[in-house]
Amino acid sequence: MITRIERWLSRPHTLVGVALFRIFTGLGIVFFLLYHWQDRHLLWGDAGLWPREAYLAESADRGIWTLFHLAQSPWLLEIVYVGGLMATLLFTVGLWTRWMSLFVFLxxxxxxxxxxxxxxxxxxxxxxQLLFFIFTQAGARLSVDAWLRRRRKDVIPRFLRSLRPYSALFHNLAVASMVVQLLLLYFTSGMYKVMGTMWQEGTAVYYAMRVQDFVWPGVSERVWTSEAGIVFLTYSSVLFQIAFPFLLLHRWTKYAAVAGAVLFHTGVGLMMNLMLFSWYMIGCEWLLLRDREYRWLKNGLLQVFSGKGAIGLNRETTGNNRISTMAITVFYDGWCPFCTKSVKTASRLDWFGWIRFVSFREPGVVTQWGLDPDRLEKRLHSTADGIRFQEGIDGIIQMTGRLPLLWPALPLLWLAKGMGFGQRLYDWIASRRTIIPTGGCDDHCDLRPPSDQA
Incomplete structure (x- = not known):
């Protein structure tokens, strides 16, 4: 056990997420510096809105030192500002990433x-976040540094190879610190909202949107004139922020949480005129996904855009019915029109080709997979490995987890299952579906044996 933990800690994780954070943050800082280019001396100059005397007094009270302590000259601002802009561009593309991370932070x-x-x-x-980011392997993925290393095929000296586990440990601890910081931000923000009277009354979003600086002409009015919409946005935002850290504890609710966070901050950026804040927040969200999950996403998107379907995701291994981790096989009733229509809809939503639908009515299917036909007639079945099978609501949950557009429904399905009525509701619906065997029936067909229908 200790060996496995040591092996896990000595390998860097979340390299793609760190790279995406670097790119998003770099682009945001570049935009920030260019946007304020004309006003840089007014905002940060010695004779600007916050004069040097006030700055030095504030810094002394806080015990803070910055690059502006080096000298009292307009040229220092030019050096810091222009140098920072150039360093951020190099930081974004991933050239000399380690040193640029330090300089961008400063x-x-x-x-x-x-x-x-x-x-x-x-x-x-x-x-x-940038302070923690200095200790990460920021240029390991999606960077010019990584491209140059592959092209030159650099041979790493033995001494540096021996330091790799320690570098990985620092990287993992830094990423963990960044994630914890993000989760604390969500949770504390939600808790402070809970203590606010306007949030408790469901009116906080209304008053926020009526601030002139936050108005989106022609759109904001449609939102704040809807009483139900305002109440929903106010309470749902609080619940989402408080629940966010806990949603990450499960594999599938994590995807729903990340997707929800991206949509949430996109809405905040558009409706509240806080695009840069939302951009930074979305950049931090990429730290929540693992490298393996990014590979799945990359492969799925490549196949979607190529129009070939997901290669390798549904492929069975030789000699048994085991299939890949994400791919599942779903057994449905091909004699049920409702089931068939549902399968067609799900197939259109299966962007990554993670689901293979099989009608158990097809010859040889029940025998091949060792299934019970009586149970199949009552409940949908699904499996990820050909050994363990999910039935009914559990199969629906497993299938929904492979359909990105339906991820927001996962918490409701889990809640229904946990409260005990999910399976009963599924059985109630399934027992009332119409069955039409091949060849058809005069009116409709029943699952009961002929002796019971008489």
């Missing part, structure tokens, strides 16, 4: 404290 830290009156919550989060 520049962002310095600008943040040089004038704290122009910062927001997104800047505060990135200021903290």
């Amino acid at each position: 520049v962002f830290w310095s600008l943040y404290y040089r004038n704290p009156n122009v910062t927001n919550g997104g800047d505060n989060l990135i200021r903290i």
Whole structure:
């Protein structure tokens, strides 16, 4: 057990998520610096809105040092600003990533404290995340550094190879710290909202959207004039933020949480005119997915855009019925029109080709898979390995987990199952479906034996 833990810790994880965070954060900082280019001396200059004397006094009270302590000159701002812009561009593309991570942090830290009156919550989060980010292997994926290493086929000295486990450990701890910071942000934000009177009354979103700086002409009015919509947005945002850390504990609800967070912050960015804040938050969300999950996503998207279906995801291994981790086989009733229509709909939503639908009415299917035909007639079955089978609501949950568009429904399905009525509701619906065997019937066909129908 200890050996497995040691092996796991000595390998870097979440490399793709870290790379996506680097790209998103870098693009956000580049936009920020270019957007304020004309006003840089007004915002951060010694004679600007926050004069040097006020800055030094504030820094002394906080015990903070920044690059602006080096000298009192307009040229220092030019060096920091232009140098920071160039370093952020290199940081974004992943060239000399380790050193650029350090310099970008110093520049962002310095600008943040040089004038704290122009910062927001997104800047505060990135200021903290960039500190942890310095210790990650930021250029291992999706970077010019990685491309150059592959092209040159660099031979790593033996001494540096011996340091790899320690570098991986620092990387994993830094990523874990970034994730914890993100989860604390969600949870504490939700808890503070719970304590607010307007959030308790369901009116907070209304008053926030009526602030002139947050108005989206022609759109905001449609939202705040809907009483039900305002109440729903207010309560759902609080519940989502509080539940977010706990949704990550399960494999499938995690996907729903990440997708929900991206949609949530996209809405906040558009409706509240907080695009940069939302951009930073979405960049942090990529840290929540593992490298293996990004490979699944990449393969699925490649096959979707190529129009060939997902290669290898539904392929059975030689000699048994085991299939890949994500792919499942679903056994449905081909004599049931409702079931057939549902399968056609699910097939259109199966973007990654993770589900293979098989009618158990086809000859040889029951024998090949060793299934019970009586149980198949009563409940849908599904399997990921050909050995363990899920039935009824469990099969629906397993199938829904492979359909990205239906991921938001997963928490409701789990809740229904946990409360005990999910399976009963499924059985009630299944018992009332119409069965039409091959060749048809005069009116409709019943599952009961002929002796029971008489």
